[in-house]
Amino acid sequence: MASSDGILLKGAPFEDPAAVSSRNASAYRPLHTFELPKGSEKHYAHQFADMYFVRLAQLKEAVKQKAHEAWDAFELAGDKAKYVERVLDVRQGELCWVVGTVYMEMAMKPNVLDDISKEHWIAAPPSRDTYVSPSGTDDMMLEDESGRLRVAGNSLNSHYVTGCILAALGTEQADGSFQVIATQYADLPRQPQRWEAEDASLTVAKEPTPKREKAGKLAIVSGLDMTGKDEDDVTLDLLVEYLSGEAGGPDQASASSITRLVIAGNSLSNASPILSREEFDVRKGAKRNYGYDSSSYNATPAEKFDAFLAEILPALPVSVLPGEQDPANVALPQQPLHPALFPLSRAYQYPPALANETLEGLDLVTNPWEADVEGWRILGTAGQTLDDLLKYVDGVWPLDAMEMMLRWRCIAPTAPDTLWCYPFQDDDPLILKECPHIYFAGNREKFQAKFVKGPAGQQVLIVGVPKFSKTGQIVLVDMETLEVETVKLGYVKPGP
Amino acid sequence: MAEARYREYLVDRVLAEGQPITYRLLSRALQVHVNIAKQMLYDFHAEQTKKQPKSVHATYLLTGKERSSEHSNGDIAHNGDDTAMRSSPFMSSLPEPENTPESPVPTTSVVLVREEELEKTKSGFEEITSIHIYSLEPGPIENLNLLAVCNQEIARSHASGDPLERWRDYGSIQNPYIKRRTTKYAPAMAKPTTKATVKATAAVSAPNEGSKQGPAVAARKESTPEESKSGRSTPQPGPTASLKRSDSKTMTKKDASVGNLFKSFAKAKPKAKEAEKPIEEDAMQGMSEDEGDADDEPAVKFDEEKAAAARKAREEREQKLQEMMEADGTSVLDMPDAPTEETDSQDAPIDKETPNQPAESEATVTVQGGRRRGKRRVMKKKKVKDEDGYLVTKEEAVWESFSEDEPEPKKAKPTPKPTVAKGKKNGGKGQGSIASFFKKA
Numbered sequence A: 001m002a003s004s005d006g007i008l009l010k011g012a013p014f015e016d017p018a019a020v021s022s023r024n025a026s027a028y029r030p031l032h033t034f035e036l037p038k039g040s041e042k043h044y045a046h047q048f049a050d051m052y053f054v055r056l057a058q059l060k061e062a063v064k065q066k067a068h069e070a071w072d073a074f075e076l077a078g079d080k081a082k083y084v085e086r087v088l089d090v091r092q093g094e095l096c097w098v099v100g101t102v103y104m105e106m107a108m109k110p111n112v113l114d115d116i117s118k119e120h121w122i123a124a125p126p127s128r129d130t131y132v133s134p135s136g137t138d139d140m141m142l143e144d145e146s147g148r149l150r151v152a153g154n155s156l157n158s159h160y161v162t163g164c165i166l167a168a169l170g171t172e173q174a175d176g177s178f179q180v181i182a183t184q185y186a187d188l189p190r191q192p193q194r195w196e197a198e199d200a201s202l203t204v205a206k207e208p209t210p211k212r213e214k215a216g217k218l219a220i221v222s223g224l225d226m227t228g229k230d231e232d233d234v235t236l237d238l239l240v241e242y243l244s245g246e247a248g249g250p251d252q253a254s255a256s257s258i259t260r261l262v263i264a265g266n267s268l269s270n271a272s273p274i275l276s277r278e279e280f281d282v283r284k285g286a287k288r289n290y291g292y293d294s295s296s297y298n299a300t301p302a303e304k305f306d307a308f309l310a311e312i313l314p315a316l317p318v319s320v321l322p323g324e325q326d327p328a329n330v331a332l333p334q335q336p337l338h339p340a341l342f343p344l345s346r347a348y349q350y351p352p353a354l355a356n357e358t359l360e361g362l363d364l365v366t367n368p369w370e371a372d373v374e375g376w377r378i379l380g381t382a383g384q385t386l387d388d389l390l391k392y393v394d395g396v397w398p399l400d401a402m403e404m405m406l407r408w409r410c411i412a413p414t415a416p417d418t419l420w421c422y423p424f425q426d427d428d429p430l431i432l433k434e435c436p437h438i439y440f441a442g443n444r445e446k447f448q449a450k451f452v453k454g455p456a457g458q459q460v461l462i463v464g465v466p467k468f469s470k471t472g473q474i475v476l477v478d479m480e481t482l483e484v485e486t487v488k489l490g491y492v493k494p495g496p
Numbered sequence B: 001m002a003e004a005r006y007r008e009y010l011v012d013r014v015l016a017e018g019q020p021i022t023y024r025l026l027s028r029a030l031q032v033h034v035n036i037a038k039q040m041l042y043d044f045h046a047e048q049t050k051k052q053p054k055s056v057h058a059t060y061l062l063t064g065k066e067r068s069s070e071h072s073n074g075d076i077a078h079n080g081d082d083t084a085m086r087s088s089p090f091m092s093s094l095p096e097p098e099n100t101p102e103s104p105v106p107t108t109s110v111v112l113v114r115e116e117e118l119e120k121t122k123s124g125f126e127e128i129t130s131i132h133i134y135s136l137e138p139g140p141i142e143n144l145n146l147l148a149v150c151n152q153e154i155a156r157s158h159a160s161g162d163p164l165e166r167w168r169d170y171g172s173i174q175n176p177y178i179k180r181r182t183t184k185y186a187p188a189m190a191k192p193t194t195k196a197t198v199k200a201t202a203a204v205s206a207p208n209e210g211s212k213q214g215p216a217v218a219a220r221k222e223s224t225p226e227e228s229k230s231g232r233s234t235p236q237p238g239p240t241a242s243l244k245r246s247d248s249k250t251m252t253k254k255d256a257s258v259g260n261l262f263k264s265f266a267k268a269k270p271k272a273k274e275a276e277k278p279i280e281e282d283a284m285q286g287m288s289e290d291e292g293d294a295d296d297e298p299a300v301k302f303d304e305e306k307a308a309a310a311r312k313a314r315e316e317r318e319q320k321l322q323e324m325m326e327a328d329g330t331s332v333l334d335m336p337d338a339p340t341e342e343t344d345s346q347d348a349p350i351d352k353e354t355p356n357q358p359a360e361s362e363a364t365v366t367v368q369g370g371r372r373r374g375k376r377r378v379m380k381k382k383k384v385k386d387e388d389g390y391l392v393t394k395e396e397a398v399w400e401s402f403s404e405d406e407p408e409p410k411k412a413k414p415t416p417k418p419t420v421a422k423g424k425k426n427g428g429k430g431q432g433s434i435a436s437f438f439k440k441a
Helices: A049-071 A112-118 A196-204 A233-243 A250-257 A277-285 A300-312 A384-390 A398-408 B002-016 B023-030 B034-051 B069-075 B115-123 B144-157 B163-170 B195-211 B217-232 B239-250 B261-267 B270-284 B289-294 B296-326 B329-334 B337-346 B416-428 B434-440
Strands: A028-030 A096-105 A139-143 A148-152 A165-172 A178-184 A217-221 A258-264 A318-321 A362-364 A369-373 A376-381 A438-444 A448-453 A459-466 A473-478 A484-491 B057-066 B107-114 B125-137 B364-368 B371-385 B391-404
Touching (some): A049 A178, A217 A459, A233 B144, A318 A369, B023 B034, B023 B144, B125 B144
Parallel strands (some): A376 A438
Antiparallel strands (some): A217 A473, A369 A376, A473 A484
């Protein structure tokens, strides 16, 4: 059943332990795609309309091209489909196609105008699990800078969300709605070759390409949900011991092939600066305290997280994405957690004054996060974008939704409608410019992974990383073959 | 050598102190490779069980492949309650089930299990790649999370040394590429004393102080922030909780020599005392050890009374201190003036009861810019009509605020002040402020 050398159930004389294994370097090139300008360069007074404008302008060409390929030869009852520049130029009864931004009119969706008009007499509704109204009265619109067109058709049923750019083929009906026959989206953008950026810079520097070692594994974990309490301590300890190669028998060495750990958000269980509705009520009802209030801030989870990182960091580089519950800004893109939260582990970070990236050590990054690891392009989020998108649709698997985000070339289509977002002005980094090789989203209910293929041979590994606090799972991605495996840590509940 | 010491250490820790120990803590404590520590635990466990079954309880760490991920769901504890799957009723109506990615993904399971459930869990595994003892504890534990205490202890007491060199001693994975910069400021994260020791010292030192009449205020001051710190810090059941639990479980079957810190203190067993000694060294100085041994019951009672008295005294002192701290800064600064005046004028020792001149003696005086302000007690005559309609003159002590222009004749201090002011004025005359202009006019 078990190989004998794995059994450490023997006493004296003690065998000499096997030689210590060491980790390889992690080839890492951060991209800083989602970093916002610092300090006063940040402007929150801009209109969000610009984001939609930029999105449409940037993606229109790609969508148009796809639609041309698909529909140029399309004929319906002798009618040739023709492209109409603006949605308001659609004529009744004419077979044509238009490009526009989807807007979903949903009764259950939070509406900022409602919020303002009702502010004075009713509390805002609690956040919902889904925006889909049970009666099925939701409307879908297609809009561009000229106006809106109500669209209808069976092919659309709960497959699109606010903010994605779409080409729709169809005819306008007598009632003014646009009956859609087929749709097209931009699909995956160009995918860089492995090691492309590194090789390019080497060529520029006229250096020969080095012989690269076999890449190790990337470990992804999310939702550590550290509380101040000790209910999950042993599982976290096991994680530390697994990653440091202390737990287990001689197979400890397998952990040494892990060359980087990514923590995909929600490391702390409840540290968001925005109070939930219930918390707010409690706070409001409570007596007012002046000065330091220990009930309003509990440093224990943060200290624990810091100590946790400080245990791992001596032997493993860690990239930390902030998540919904972490003490970072709430608007996407979330900026890196502040080093002041990590008095112990920030010794493994380059001084922030000198460099804004740490290649080996504590690497505090944005959410979403884009980087080249072992030559592969990696895009990851802590999962808010996916959670919000899933509220628009019904019965869609998270992995499929992630795939659609890539195909729409929009990492956060529902921002800024229902997702907090920085008002980007001239360029929107949330538009996908290059296709990643690995796309992961943290804080899923369970582990899922699949490969997606693009029209130009792109291949993307999509991973849903489960919450560690719920499942005890971490995801390992082999950075040579892009194979996925999981490690499950836990304990058996003591019986009666 | 560590091989010789481990037995002694484990006897002390598990049997005498009744604390759990993990392989990791053992390797830190004895500076040995973690794999050797695992074998030491096994060795010790086997030996003790042979001597007396069930005297030591073990937990195991299994690594391997579980038979089926679905089946294991029930077995492995996940923390937190199950949140309902989002829109799970709709899932069933999914049109294309082949779209769901169900390709089997290799999963390694690392499971911590008590010895009671070991066989059952083992049978659930398809392949076991390694198994070793994770921890030893005096009795069966109900909540495995209590084992985290050991790692907290590592963070507290074995944090010294370069973390980048740790792999040499303990055999963890090394990464030669990681650099650590030395921060200018060293975080004071590692709390120097465990909660248990703080509590123990507090319990011991309280009666001690009661007997010693004039404890240094400074010492109190030092200890109070520490106490408040420990009170405020992590709300986890630290070592104390585990102690209590293991105690209640094991004391019934084992002889009383296995005792925890408090019990041993109360009963004052000499052996346990020796074990404690390093912790309490300072606090124990004032107490004679014989006392406790002579008669147990009264000693404890007496201690409790003393402790209560000491607590009271301490509270009063603290209150006084607080008052002092809260008093106005200037008045505190000027305080020394008043007593010197008194001693000057009266040539009397301070602690001697002053003669019946309440007005002078009990005045609280503040001196500000040459003016004395304050309150003093004066006897005032008061005429009151009593029940019978007679006018009665009473003398009553009344607090009266006063402010004196003239400083006391003997005081030399105020005199330089005006000169300083004058000097300033003279210096400024070249320009002349607008105020002085108006004054002249």
